Amino acid sequence: MNKLVDMQEALSNARSLEDLQTFVEGLRDVYAIDNLVYHSVNASGGQYAALTYSSEWVERYIDKGYERIDPVVQGCYKRFTPIDWKALDWSAKPSRDFLGEAASAGLGNQGFSIPIRGPSGQFALFSVNQKDNDDRWAKFTEERVSDLILIAHYMNERALEIEGGPNQGPVRALSPREKDALTLLALGNNRAGVAEALNISENTLRVYIESARFKMGASNTVHAVATALTHGLIVV
Amino acid sequence: MNKLVDMQEALSNARSLEDLQTFVEGLRDVYAIDNLVYHSVNASGGQYAALTYSSEWVERYIDKGYERIDPVVQGCYKRFTPIDWKALDWSAKPSRDFLGEAASAGLGNQGFSIPIRGPSGQFALFSVNQKDNDDRWAKFTEERVSDLILIAHYMNERALEIEGGPNQGPVRALSPREKDALTLLALGNNRAGVAEALNISENTLRVYIESARFKMGASNTVHAVATALTHGLIVV
DNA sequence: CGACACCTCACCATTTCTGGTGAAGGGGAA
DNA sequence: TTCCCCTTCACCAGAAATGGTGAGGTGTCG
Structure with missing residues (x-):
């Protein structure tokens, strides 16, 4: 038995x-x-x-x-x-x-x-x-x-x-650049530092942050990073 | 066997x-x-x-x-x-x-x-x-x-x-107010919103954010929230 | 081939955040 | 009781982030 x-x-x-x-x-x-x-x-x-x-x-x-x-x-x-x-x-x-x-x-x-x-x-x-x-x-x-x-x-x-259980809907995946941006932000870099690290202009960087924010329905950068983190979209 | x-x-x-x-x-x-x-x-x-x-x-x-x-x-x-x-x-x-x-x-x-x-x-x-x-x-x-x-x-x-393995040292615990502040920030509120939710002045709120930042060695708010999140100090 | 998503850059006015300093009352621990 | 941490508040100048719009190129999938 x-x-x-x-x-x-x-x-x-x-x-x-x-x-x-x-x-x-x-x-x-x-x-x-x-x-x-x-x-x-x-x-x-x-x-x-x-x-x-x-x-x-x-x-x-x-x-x-x-x-x-x-x-x-x-x-x-x-x-x-x-x-x-x-x-x-x-x-x-x-x-x-x-x-x-x-x-x-x-x-x-x-x-x-x-x-x-x-x-x-x-x-x-x-x-x-x-x-x-x-x-x-x-x-x-x-x-x-x-x-x-x-x-x-x-x-x-x-x-x-199970439907209605603790699970929650998926979030749209982030593009590689969006992940890079949010990861570096989560690590404590500011926009200037991230842009430099990624070798892109700060303007370009902003587009990534904003599109990531849009995808996740986040209201600001802090929210976006927190959401990406709790949803396992980025690894810090 | x-x-x-x-x-x-x-x-x-x-x-x-x-x-x-x-x-x-x-x-x-x-x-x-x-x-x-x-x-x-x-x-x-x-x-x-x-x-x-x-x-x-x-x-x-x-x-x-x-x-x-x-x-x-x-x-x-x-x-x-x-x-x-x-x-x-x-x-x-x-x-x-x-x-x-x-x-x-x-x-x-x-x-x-x-x-x-x-x-x-x-x-x-x-x-x-x-x-x-x-x-x-x-x-x-x-x-x-x-x-x-x-x-x-x-x-x-x-x-x-095991020493030297994947583990890492603990981070100093956050006070209740510090947790509240970071949690509400992680949820997408800005400072004004958090201060209102917590029923404190924005100046006071800043003290919490800054002391939390100091405790965790975080360089800015995004970093502080990300650190608190990845270290399980706050739950969103 | 065309749609679509991704990557890249620019401009501008406005809002928000940051850094630094000072202060006071309350509570718990030694 | 003394010390330290927590909570609360204020002021200010300078740095940084935001929102919105426009536009070019590349790659992939159907």
Whole structure:
């Protein structure tokens, strides 16, 4: 009996956001986990989540803007590798208060999260939460973390493909010169410096910046560079 | 005999970039793959690669700047999910020429790549290249892709931890107001708009932008926003 | 061949940004 | 309590970016 294969198949049949919610609930049961969370944010700020926490906790979390102090979110955004919640920094006072509140809301004491990054600035967090002692939790993570990493990535893949999910439309590709221009600007050059580096006149340079801006619907240079960056159109 | 577990152990013992090179060669032999490539680029443009291609091909590739036309690189930068090279766009003339050259250099006709993204704009590509017919290749990918996804992620993790590898030092954290300011700028607001949104004077806003610039060593606003973005200091 | 996208350059008035300096109250950490 | 960082505001001159329009050449795809 291979749980991983079953889960992958269940995922490949998911066709809607509701299916993903059903999937995380099924995953929770199959792996005997207390709570599971999949949460995705895209470059436009659009969010989508499928989770098994109580709606009271979710509402409170959103209401209070806890994502701003939650060490899981704050810590994972700067990482890319799965991390046990114990390894995060809980020293700040707001963090400890938050921890107490979470416990009151019925969350388990153990957890780990898998950060997932996609193109266009998409970022998702796949978290497992469990009420358990350290020994059993260590055993659980050792056994399950590989499966869950794969499931997290497959789930993110599905979520991005599903209509209305965290995905967002493509942006028109940039021409080589437009990429060059925006890349050099992102690196800190001003227009004069970029024009010199590219060996073109500043007037020509402006045409590239403006056409790139137009293509991406950006309102100014800062916006254009930021958009190109978050959409993976340029690499700095 | 579990190859995956062996490989994970071999990886956890890697302590240097040379060890990673040895690792990819070992991985190639254990999985009976023709060629393997791990290539990482960080936000500062620093690059590191461990691969099994001939040094002639690597030199030629770098010399000619083939990363600019290689559909594998171009295609993967916009994706986050493993992809078979057959599914990429090879229609452009430079792409087809490149394919011919690669074949002459002894590369196999089949391949897939696993894009991996880290924080601070780190991006790595883990590619498998094989000379094989479609049927056997399909069977190979079906059997091995899960293992290779995990290995790719573990390898990237190790590479980032190794001194001199693709990782780069942290940047001083931004204050909440500094984040607000840069975020709104990245979204396309000008200073007047940001000041209004934040309900502060434009003079105050400037202090934030300048102190953020100072912290990140950015030479202007575009650079500051780009840096904050690629280092995961702000989310747009 | 014609459409279309790309690359190159110019001009000009206006808006916006930058650099540098000074100052004051609030809060947390040592 | 003292020190440092955060937040808030002001002034000013000079540098840089912007918006809009026009126009020439090259290459590719159908």
